[in-house]
Amino acid sequence: MTVEKTPIQDLVIISPNVFNDDRGYFFEAYNKAKFNENGIMYNFIQDNQSFSTKGVIRGLHLQINPFAQAKLVRVLQGEILDVAVDLRKNSPTYGQHFSVVLSAENKKQLMVPHGFAHGFSVLSETASVLYKVDQLYDKESERGIRYDDPTLAIDWKVESSKVIVSEKDIILPGFDAIDWEF
Numbered sequence: 254m255t256v257e258k259t260p261i262q263d264l265v266i267i268s269p270n271v272f273n274d275d276r277g278y279f280f281e282a283y284n285k286a287k288f289n290e291n292g293i294m295y296n297f298i299q300d301n302q303s304f305s306t307k308g309v310i311r312g313l314h315l316q317i318n319p320f321a322q323a324k325l326v327r328v329l330q331g332e333i334l335d336v337a338v339d340l341r342k343n344s345p346t347y348g349q350h351f352s353v354v355l356s357a358e359n360k361k362q363l364m365v366p367h368g369f370a371h372g373f374s375v376l377s378e379t380a381s382v383l384y385k386v387d388q389l390y391d392k393e394s395e396r397g398i399r400y401d402d403p404t405l406a407i408d409w410k411v412e413s414s415k416v417i418v419s420e421k422d423i424i425l426p427g428f429d430a431i432d433w434e435f
Contacts, residue, residue, distance in 0.1 A: 254267055254268060254269050254270055254281070254284075254287055254291075255267070255268045255270075256291045256293070259351050259353075260346070260349075260351060261337070261339050261344075261346045261349060261351050262344065262345075262346065263366045264337055264339070264351055264363070264364065264365065264366065264369065265293070265363075265364045266353055266361055266362070266363055266364075267293075267325075267361065267362040267363075267364055268359075268360065268361050268362075269281060269282060269360055269362075271360060280360060282327060282362070283297070283325065283385065293364055295323045295325070295385075295387040296387055297325065297385035297386065297387050298386070298387060298388070298389065299385070299386050299389060299390075300383060300384070300385050300386075301383070301384050301385075301386060302329075302381065302382065302383045302384075303381070303382050304379065304380070304381050304382075305375045305379065305380055305382070306375060306378065306379050306417070307375050307376070307377060307378050307379070307411075307415070308374075308375060308411050308412075308415040308416055308417045309374065309375045309417045309418075310372060310373070310374045310375075310400045310409055310411065310416055310417070310418050310422070311372055311373055311374075311419075311422070312336065312370065312371055312372015312373060312397070312400055312422065313336070313338055313370035313371065313372040313397055313398040313399075313400060313425070314370065314371055314372060314395070314396075314397045315340065315369065315370045315371065315395075315396050315397065316388065316390070316391055316394040316395055316396065317394050317396055317433045317435075318367075318394075318435060319394075320388050320389075320391035320394035321367040321368065321388065321394075321435060322367070322386045322387060322388045323364070323365060323366050323367050323386065323387045323388075324363075324364075324365040324371055324384045324385065324386055325362055325363075325364050325365075325384060325385040326355065326362060326363045326364075326365060326371070326373070326382065326383075326384040327355060327360070327361070327362040327363075327382070327383055327384070328355045328356050328357050328380055328381065328382055328383075329357060329381040329382070329383050330357050330379065330380060330381040331356065331357060331375065331376075331377035331378070331379050331380030331381060332354060332355070332356035332357070332358070332375075332376045332377040332380060333354070333355050333356070333373040333374060333375055333376060333377075333380050333382060334352050334353075334354055334373060334374045334376055334409060334410045335352065335353055335354075335355045335363045335371075335372075335373045336350055336351070336352045336371070336372050336373060336374075336407055336409070337350065337351055337352075337363065337365045337369045337370070337371050338350040338369060338370040338371075338398065338405060338407075338428075339368065339369055340368055340369060340370055340431070340433075340434070340435055341368035341369075341434075341435045342434045342435070344368070348404070348405070348428065350405055350407055352407070352408075354376070355373075355382075356377075367435060368435035370396075370397065370398050372400060374409040374410060374411045374416075375411075376410055376411070396431070396433060397422065397425040397426075398425055398426065398427065398428050398431060399422070399423075399425045399426065399427050399428075400416075400418060400422060400425075402427045402428045403427070404427065404428040404429055405428050
């Protein structure tokens with residue numbers, strides 16, 4: 254596997270070594286020892302999976318301390334634009350976001366550490382997304398930021414008339430209204 258640094262410290266893209274032959278392909282999606290060798294030291298305890306249609310935007314979601322979650326995100330079917338926003342107040346990239354296309358075809362994964370809001374938009378007709386987390390869901394710790402916040406100005410690569418967002422996500426506060434920190 255290769256680990257590619259992004260412009261935001263601790264946020265990395267992981268590409269597996271894929272072995273192709275006449276039957277198809279094989280790769281290790283997760284190997285704790287290899288992750289640890291590359292400085293990725295999380296104890297993942299749960300896998301979550303979602304299925305969405307084209308134009309769906311899920312996010313931006315997070316949990317605050319002490320239930321903050323690190324996420325290892327990958328796509329089983331389809332293609333998404335995966336987005337992470339740095340919410341670590343002491344970080345030089347506080348308030349900045351990074352996005353990467355994850356797909357079943359490219360097999361890339363995004364490692365989103367604690368202190369980030371996370372979301373994705375579906376670029377293909379449908380997409381199945383799987384992500385590992387290192388902390389269980391805690392409703393009282395759940396927070397989020399509106400996907401269309403003008404301060405963040407994220408280009409989700411979806412026409413505004415085709416965006417599909419949950420009622421829960423549409424009422425999230427803007428970036429300037431957040432009152433939590435990591």
